[in-house]
Amino acid sequence: MTATTLGAVLTEAEKTLTDAGAWLPREDAEQLAAHVMGCTVAQLPLDAVPGAEDLARLRDLVAQRADRVPVEYLTGRAVLGGVEIAVGPGVFVPRKHTEPLLAWGLDVLHGVSRPLAVDLCTGSAAIALAVAHARPDSTVHAIELDPVALSWARRNVARQAELGDTPVALHAGDVTDPAMFAELDGTVDLLLANPPFVVDGVVLPPEWQEHQPWSALFGGQDGLVVIRAVVAAAVRLLRRGGGVAIEHDDEQAEVIMSLLREQGAFTDISYGVDHWGTPRYTTARRK
Numbered sequence: 001m002t003a004t005t006l007g008a009v010l011t012e013a014e015k016t017l018t019d020a021g022a023w024l025p026r027e028d029a030e031q032l033a034a035h036v037m038g039c040t041v042a043q044l045p046l047d048a049v050p051g052a053e054d055l056a057r058l059r060d061l062v063a064q065r066a067d068r069v070p071v072e073y074l075t076g077r078a079v080l081g082g083v084e085i086a087v088g089p090g091v092f093v094p095r096k097h098t099e100p101l102l103a104w105g106l107d108v109l110h111g112v113s114r115p116l117a118v119d120l121c122t123g124s125a126a127i128a129l130a131v132a133h134a135r136p137d138s139t140v141h142a143i144e145l146d147p148v149a150l151s152w153a154r155r156n157v158a159r160q161a162e163l164g165d166t167p168v169a170l171h172a173g174d175v176t177d178p179a180m181f182a183e184l185d186g187t188v189d190l191l192l193a194n195p196p197f198v199v200d201g202v203v204l205p206p207e208w209q210e211h212q213p214w215s216a217l218f219g220g221q222d223g224l225v226v227i228r229a230v231v232a233a234a235v236r237l238l239r240r241g242g243g244v245a246i247e248h249d250d251e252q253a254e255v256i257m258s259l260l261r262e263q264g265a266f267t268d269i270s271y272g273v274d275h276w277g278t279p280r281y282t283t284a285r286r287k
């Protein structure tokens with residue numbers, strides 16, 4: 001009998017993941033194989049026959065992915081703004097959809113020396129760390145309510161500081177607290193937030209519904225409970241000309257632009273799209 005090559009194992013894994021409803025079955029299988037073999041996807045030795053131990057590990061990971069565990073929980077890593085972020089059960093997985101919000105925020109900081117930025121609802125601290133990485137001269141404060149998410153954030157903040165990035169100041173706290181970061185009122189150049197925004201009761205794909213913390217996802221009966229608090233915080237915290245960007249779902253841009261307009265405190269109210277061309281974040285500048 002011919003021994004099974006890695007290429008054949010990946011074809012089998014791709015079929016398993018397709019049948020399970022994973023939407024990037026080939027990419028997921030390759031990422032898991034690269035994780036097991038300690039190489040990049042481009043370096044995968046497709047014609048080689050994997051050792052028994054690697055094969056067993058890979059098949060176990062594919063089975064978990066077929067149960068729709070996020071691939072990032074299985075590899076233990078996600079990437080935002082070129083920064084590698086450790087993730088696992090209990091923390092929201094940073095998404096590629098957030099890259100344009102991050103890019104918009106970094107644009108706002110262009111030409112601002114020693115900027116002050118805040119990341120509300122920081123989760124793993126991905127956005128805050130990406131800002132600090134891109135702008136070593138910045139001061140970045142990040143806030144998170146959930147203690148498990150905070151433990152992932154602490155780990156990521158410590159690792160990036162060890163790697164030489166400007167340390168992020170991490171805070172345990174509630175974004176809906178009207179006194180949050182009161183000491184920064186009127187001084188912040190950039191406020192970024194990817195808050196929970198899903199309407200309560202919506203059923204999400206299993207990667208979120210079954211495996212990620214609901215407190216990271218659901219934003220009340222209209223999905224806007226935390227978003228309203230973020231808007232109020234932006235009025236208070238931003239300096240004149242400072243920028244705010246809030247991530248949201250495909251259909252919330254209009255309502256969030258209205259929330260910003262109602263404040264009478266913002267100009268340049270607009271929205272941006274993600275890599276799918278879908279409205280994904282709403283932006284404004286403080287008058």
Ligand SMILES: C[S@@+](CC[C@H](N)C(=O)[O-])C[C@H]1O[C@@H](n2cnc3c(N)ncnc32)[C@H](O)[C@@H]1O
Nearest residue numbers: 092094121122123144145146174175194196216
């Ligand atoms: C969608 S996740 C985003 C995490 C991270 N910013 C990212 O983009 O990967 C939302 C995060 O907000 C946190 N959160 C929810 N309600 C909060 C609140 N009232 N105050 C602070 N953090 C909150 C959740 O625990 C979760 O980590």
